[in-house]
Amino acid sequence: MGRGLSRRELLAALGASGLAAAGAGVPAAALADEADAAAPPPGGGQFVQPKGTPAILSGGKVIQPQRELPVLHKTDVLVIGGGPAGVAAALAARRAGADVTIVERYGHFGGQWTGGLVVLVVGMNVKGGRQVTKGIGLEMMQRLEKLDRGIINNRPGANPTVDAEALKFMMVEMIREAGVNVFLHCWGVDAIVDGTTVRGAVFESKSGRQAILANVVVDATGDGDIYAAAGAEHLHLKFRIGLVHRLGNLDKVDREKAKVAAKRPRDLGGATPIPGVTWVNMQGPEADALSVADLTRLELAHRRFIWRSLEEIRKTPGYEQVYIVETAPQLGVRISRLLAGVKQLTLKAVYDRQEFPDVVGVGGAWNTDNPEWQIPYGALVPRKIDNVLAAGRCVSAEAKMAELIRVIPPCFVTGHAAGVAAAVAVKDGCRPRDVDVAKVQKLLREQGAYLG
Amino acid sequence: MLRTICRCCVLVLGAAAALRLAPWAWAAMGLPALSPFVAISSAVAMRAAGIGLLLGLPALALALAVDRGICRYACPMGLLLEWVSRLRPRARPRRLPPLGHWALLLTLGGAAAGYPLLIWLDPFALFHGFVGALRPPVTALALLSAVGVPALGLFSLILPRAWCGRVCPLGAMQELLTTARRTLGSEEPSPAPAAEPSVLRRSVLAMGLGAAWAMATLRRPRAAGARPVRPPGALDEARFPGACVRCGNCMRACPTRILRPDTASVAGFLAPVAEFSGGYCREDCAACGEVCPSGAIARLPIGRKRATPMGIAKVDMGLCALTHGRECSACILRCPYEAITTAFNEEDYTTTLRVDAGRCPGCGACELACPMPIKAIVVHPV
Numbered sequence: 001m002g003r004g005l006s007r008r009e010l011l012a013a014l015g016a017s018g019l020a021a022a023g024a025g026v027p028a029a030a031l032a033d034e035a036d037a038a039a040p041p042p043g044g045g046q047f048v049q050p051k052g053t054p055a056i057l058s059g060g061k062v063i064q065p066q067r068e069l070p071v072l073h074k075t076d077v078l079v080i081g082g083g084p085a086g087v088a089a090a091l092a093a094r095r096a097g098a099d100v101t102i103v104e105r106y107g108h109f110g111g112q113w114t115g116g117l118v119v120l121v122v123g124m125n126v127k128g129g130r131q132v133t134k135g136i137g138l139e140m141m142q143r144l145e146k147l148d149r150g151i152i153n154n155r156p157g158a159n160p161t162v163d164a165e166a167l168k169f170m171m172v173e174m175i176r177e178a179g180v181n182v183f184l185h186c187w188g189v190d191a192i193v194d195g196t197t198v199r200g201a202v203f204e205s206k207s208g209r210q211a212i213l214a215n216v217v218v219d220a221t222g223d224g225d226i227y228a229a230a231g232a233e234h235l236h237l238k239f240r241i242g243l244v245h246r247l248g249n250l251d252k253v254d255r256e257k258a259k260v261a262a263k264r265p266r267d268l269g270g271a272t273p274i275p276g277v278t279w280v281n282m283q284g285p286e287a288d289a290l291s292v293a294d295l296t297r298l299e300l301a302h303r304r305f306i307w308r309s310l311e312e313i314r315k316t317p318g319y320e321q322v323y324i325v326e327t328a329p330q331l332g333v334r335i336s337r338l339l340a341g342v343k344q345l346t347l348k349a350v351y352d353r354q355e356f357p358d359v360v361g362v363g364g365a366w367n368t369d370n371p372e373w374q375i376p377y378g379a380l381v382p383r384k385i386d387n388v389l390a391a392g393r394c395v396s397a398e399a400k401m402a403e404l405i406r407v408i409p410p411c412f413v414t415g416h417a418a419g420v421a422a423a424v425a426v427k428d429g430c431r432p433r434d435v436d437v438a439k440v441q442k443l444l445r446e447q448g449a450y451l452g
Numbered sequence: 453m454l455r456t457i458c459r460c461c462v463l464v465l466g467a468a469a470a471l472r473l474a475p476w477a478w479a480a481m482g483l484p485a486l487s488p489f490v491a492i493s494s495a496v497a498m499r500a501a502g503i504g505l506l507l508g509l510p511a512l513a514l515a516l517a518v519d520r521g522i523c524r525y526a527c528p529m530g531l532l533l534e535w536v537s538r539l540r541p542r543a544r545p546r547r548l549p550p551l552g553h554w555a556l557l558l559t560l561g562g563a564a565a566g567y568p569l570l571i572w573l574d575p576f577a578l579f580h581g582f583v584g585a586l587r588p589p590v591t592a593l594a595l596l597s598a599v600g601v602p603a604l605g606l607f608s609l610i611l612p613r614a615w616c617g618r619v620c621p622l623g624a625m626q627e628l629l630t631t632a633r634r635t636l637g638s639e640e641p642s643p644a645p646a647a648e649p650s651v652l653r654r655s656v657l658a659m660g661l662g663a664a665w666a667m668a669t670l671r672r673p674r675a676a677g678a679r680p681v682r683p684p685g686a687l688d689e690a691r692f693p694g695a696c697v698r699c700g701n702c703m704r705a706c707p708t709r710i711l712r713p714d715t716a717s718v719a720g721f722l723a724p725v726a727e728f729s730g731g732y733c734r735e736d737c738a739a740c741g742e743v744c745p746s747g748a749i750a751r752l753p754i755g756r757k758r759a760t761p762m763g764i765a766k767v768d769m770g771l772c773a774l775t776h777g778r779e780c781s782a783c784i785l786r787c788p789y790e791a792i793t794t795a796f797n798e799e800d801y802t803t804t805l806r807v808d809a810g811r812c813p814g815c816g817a818c819e820l821a822c823p824m825p826i827k828a829i830v831v832h833p834v
Contacts, residue, residue, distance in 0.1 A: 283774060283794070286796070367780075367782065369823060403781045
C-alpha cells in the first residue's frame with residue numbers, strides 16, 4: 001500500500017486531478033526532447049523534425065524495420081481494457097495492495113456498457129430472483145443509484161438500465177479514488193513475451209508505439225487481443241454484431257394522433273433513466289469481429305438502417321418529433337475470442353450445477369431461467385502462456401456458453417477475480433497459475449464477492 | 453375358495469405392478485400386457501407379432517384349457533365386481549344382449565383395419581389404470597384415468613353381474629374360445645348345430661362393421677390444429693386413440709410429467725397428450741414406450757427414440773423477443789438437439805428463428821424455455 005499512497009500524495013502535490021492520465025503519463029524523455037527544440041516560431045506552435053522509422057516498401061512487400069520501443073511505464077498489474085471487467089480488475093487488484101495501471105482504447109471507461117450503449121444489465125439474478133452479482137459489480141450499481149437519473153429498475157430480481165454518461169462519470173470516480181494509473185486513448189496491440197511468459201504489452205497511441213512492462217497482465221480487451229498475441233490457444237467465433245442507438249423526444253409523441261394512426265413504429269426501444277429517451281438494440285448478422293472488413297461493412301450498413309428506421313418512425317403520425325440522441329461510438333461486438341484455458345466453462349456444467357474447488361465467481365441467468373453457475377479460476381488461466389489472465393467475455397468457455405458469459409455481470413465477476421488473483425501473484429512472487437486459490441477466494445470474499 | 457385365492461393373488465400382484473413396487477422396469481407394463489384381448493387386438497392392428505403377443509399367451513392357454521379360466525382364476529376386476537354385487541344380494545340379474553361379443557368382434561374387425569376400436573374396455577387395463585392413478589403424486593388429472601373401476605362399480609350396482617357375463621370383451625373372447633374348442637376339438641358334431649349359422653353371421657357382420665368403422669375413423673380428415681402432441685413413438689393420430697388402453701402407465705412413467713390424459717378430444721379421451729408447461733421430453737428417456745402394454749407407444753431404443761419426432765417446434769416471430777428488440781436465446785440454448793438457429797436478413801434487419809426439421813423431435817425444451825408471456829415457439833404435431 002505504501003507505494004500507492006505515496007503516488008497519491010505525489011499527484012496531490014502536483015495539483016493533478018488525481019488521474020494519472022495524458023500529462024502525468026508522458027515520459028520524462030519526451031519532455032526533455034521538447035526542451036531541446038529550437039526557439040518557438042512567432043504565432044505559437046513548434047517546428048518538428050520527426051525521427052521515425054516508417055514502414056518500407058521493399059520488393060512489393062511492406063517491411064516494418066526492427067526498432068526499440070520506448071517503455072512508457074512499469075507496473076505490478078497491467079489491466080488492458082477499461083470495460084466492466086477491466087475496471088473491476090483494476091479496482092480489485094488495487095484494493096488488494098498492488099500497483100495497478102489500466103489502459104483504455106477510447107476516452108472513457110465502460111466498454112460496451114457505455115461506448116456500446118448496452119445499458120441494460122442482464123444476468124445479475126438467478127432462478128427465484130436472487131441476486132448473485134455482488135462485490136465490485138454491486139458496488140457500481142449502488143453508486144449509480146446515488147446519482148440523479150443514473151439507473152432505473154435497480155431492485156432484486158429485475159434487470160436494471162443505466163445511463164451511459166452517469167456510468168462514465170462514476171467509473172472515473174472509482175478509478176480515481178482507488179489510485180489506479182490510467183492511460184486513455186491507448187490501444188493494446190501486442191504482448192511483450194519472454195518465451196511463454198508475458199512481461200507487458202505494446203500500445204499504439206498518438207504518442208506512437210510504446211511499451212508498458214508489468215509483473216502480471218490482465219487481458220480485459222473483450223477480444224482476447226493480448227493473450228492471442230502472446231500465443232495462447234483460443235476459440236475464434238463469428239457472432240451477431242449490431243449497433244445500438246438512443247432515441248429522444250419519445251415523451252413528446254402526440255398520443256391522440258398516434259392512437260388513430262394505422263401502424264405503430266417497429267421498435268421504439270427500452271426505457272432509460274432519462275425521460276423521453278430510449279435505447280434501441282440491434283441483433284445484426286453473424287460476422288467476424290476480428291475482421292476490419294466485416295466491422296467496416298457493418299458499421300456503414302447499420303448506420304444507414306438506423307437512419308432509415310428513424311425516417312419510418314417520423315412518418316408515423318404522432319412521432320414526428322422523435323430524433324436520434326446518438327448512435328453508439330462502438331459497434332456491438334458480442335463475442336469474438338474465447339480462451340482455451342486450464343478449465344472451460346460449459347453449458348452442461350451450468351445446467352448440472354457443477355461446483356468447482358477453485359470457484360472465483362458466480363454467473364447468473366438472463367431471465368431468471370437458470371440456476372447460478374460457478375466460474376472456476378482455471379477459466380481465466382491460459383493453458384501454456386504465463387503471467388496473463390483473461391477477464392470479461394473472452395475467458396475460457398465453449399461456444400455454447402457465449403450467450404451466458406458475454407453479458408455484463410459475469411464480466412464484473414471474472415474481472416474482480418482476475419484482479420485479486422493478479423495482486424496475490426505479485427505479492428507472493430509466483431506465476432498466476434500457481435497462486436494460492438484459497439487466498440484469492442478469501443480476499444474476494446473480503447471484498448464482498450459472492451462465490452456461492 | 454381356490455378361485456378367490458388365485459384372484460386375490462393376481463389382484464395384489466397386479467396392484468403392486470401398477471403402483472410400480474416391483475424392481476423390474478418391464479413389470480410396470482402390468483396386467484394389461486397379460487390380457488389376450490389386448491395382445492391379440494394390438495398385434496392384429498399393428499401387423500406385428502412381438503413380445504406383446506407372447507405375453508398374452510399364458511392367459512390364452514388358461515382360457516383354452518378351462519371355460520372362462522381367466523374370469524375364474526385371474527381377473528381382479530371380476531373379483532372386485534363380485535364384491536360390489538354382494539351389496540345387492542337380492543337384485544335379479546337382468547338379461548342383456550351379448551354386448552361383449554359385439555365389443556370383441558368390433559374391436560377385432562377394427563384391428564384388422566388398423567384400429568382396435570374398443571381395446572380400452574379390457575378389464576385388466578381398467579383395473580390397472582385405477583390402481584396406478586392412486587400412486588402419488590395424485591393429481592386431479594391423474595385421477596381421471598381411474599374412472600373405469602368406479603364406473604364399472606356403479607354399473608354393477610345397477611345391473612349386478614351384468615358386466616362379466618354380457619359386456620366384458622375379454623369374457624366374450626373366452627366364450628368364443630370355448631365354443632371353438634368344442635366345435636373343433638371334439639370330433640362329435642356340435643351340440644347345437646342349428647345355432648351356428650346365426651353366430652357365424654353375427655360374427656362376420658360385427659367384424660365387418662368394426663372394420664368399416666375403423667376405416668371411416670382412419671380416413672376422416674382432421675384439422676391440423678386440433679391434433680394433440682402424443683408421446684414419442686406413438687402410432688399415428690388416426691390409430692393411436694384406438695390402440696391406447698388408457699392404463700395411464702406412460703403418464704406415470706414420464707419423469708418430467710409432460711404426459712397428461714387428453715380431455716379435449718372425444719376419440720382420444722384419456723389417452724396421453726404431451727404438454728410442455730412444466731417439463732420437456734428428455735433426450736435420455738424412453739420410459740413411456742417401455743411401459744406401454746398395447747404397443748400404442750412403440751418400445752424404442754434411446755437412439756431411435758431421439759430420432760422419432762413426436763412433433764415439431766414452430767416459431768411465431770411476431771411473438772418472439774428478438775422481434776421486439778430484446779436479446780434472447782433461451783430456446784437455442786435449451787435445445788438438446790441444436791436444431792434452432794437464427795437468420796438475420798440484411799435487407800430489412802429482421803431476425804428469424806429457424807428450426808431444422810431433420811433435427812427437431814418436438815421434445816418441447818424450447819417451448820418450456822421461451823420466456824415470452826405467449827410462447828413464441830410451440831411444438832406442433834407432425
